[in-house]
Amino acid sequence: MEFKHLIYEKEEGIARITLNRPKALNALNAELIAELDGLLDTLAKDGAVRMVLLTGAGDKAFVAGADISELAHMDSFSARIFAEAGQGMMAKIANLPMPVMAVVNGFALGGGCELALACDFIYASDKAQFGLPEETLGLIPGFGGTQRLARRVGAAMAMELIFTAKRIGAEEARQLGLVNRVFPAEELMDAAMKTAKTIASMGPAAIALAKISVHRGVDVDLSAGCHMEKEAFGLCFASPDAKEGTGAFLEKRKAVFSTSR
DSSP, X not given: OOOSSEEEXXXXXXXXEEEOOGGGTTOBOHHHHHHXXXXXXXXXXXXXXXXXXXXXXXXXXXXXXXXXXXXXXXXXXXXHHHHHHHHHHHHHHXXXXXXXXXEEOSEXXXXXXXXXXXXXXXXXXXXXXXXXXXXXXXXXXXXXXXXXXXXXHOHHHHHHHHHHTOOEEHHHHHHHTSOSXXXXXXXXXXXXXXXXXXXXXXXXXXXXXXXXXXXXXXXXXXXXXXXXXXXXXXXXXXXXXXXXXXXXXXXXXXXXXXXXX
């Protein structure tokens, strides 16, 4: 596959996507969003992919935001279409059957913070910065930021960060629960790959069902969530991975799971 604004690599079940507009600090424009949206459709059908890493080119930015040179020329109708495209792409990340880790190597502002929030979890460089500065432009987040940030850090903290357009460092983001782990910049990708390889070694059907259970469960009450978990647990046994995993345990050997869901 050839892309204008993306670098795509796949090895040992791990897909690595690099947003590649370094001169624009990897800002999200309509072309990049469309390319990433199409790649996500391909990944959703690729049973050999067990894990996705999403990062930005260069050492300054993950994604510095939406491309303001495009925003400046939008009217109300075109802005809504742009937000719809961005939200649709973010939803595809959340709905992929395999986990997606945001590997945040620098600025994750505006649409970049929203993109990281759409991923299942975030590893960050100690040089990373997060924020939703749209209010400084007379705007609000439009790619799901008002919704996902509130679910990640709580409504009150999300409102403070959005209303003030405050940037926070990686360690503060970790303390708030926005980021899972923080690493020195030179160690970030190695740490991300180590975790990705661990996840890629698990049963892909079970990982997909666990992801569905967590994502859907957080929006319902505990009883409904446990019911969904029970159904997903049962579905695990429709995959040969359950037999392989339990058999390997009893036989005191390492499980070798199938390469597709």
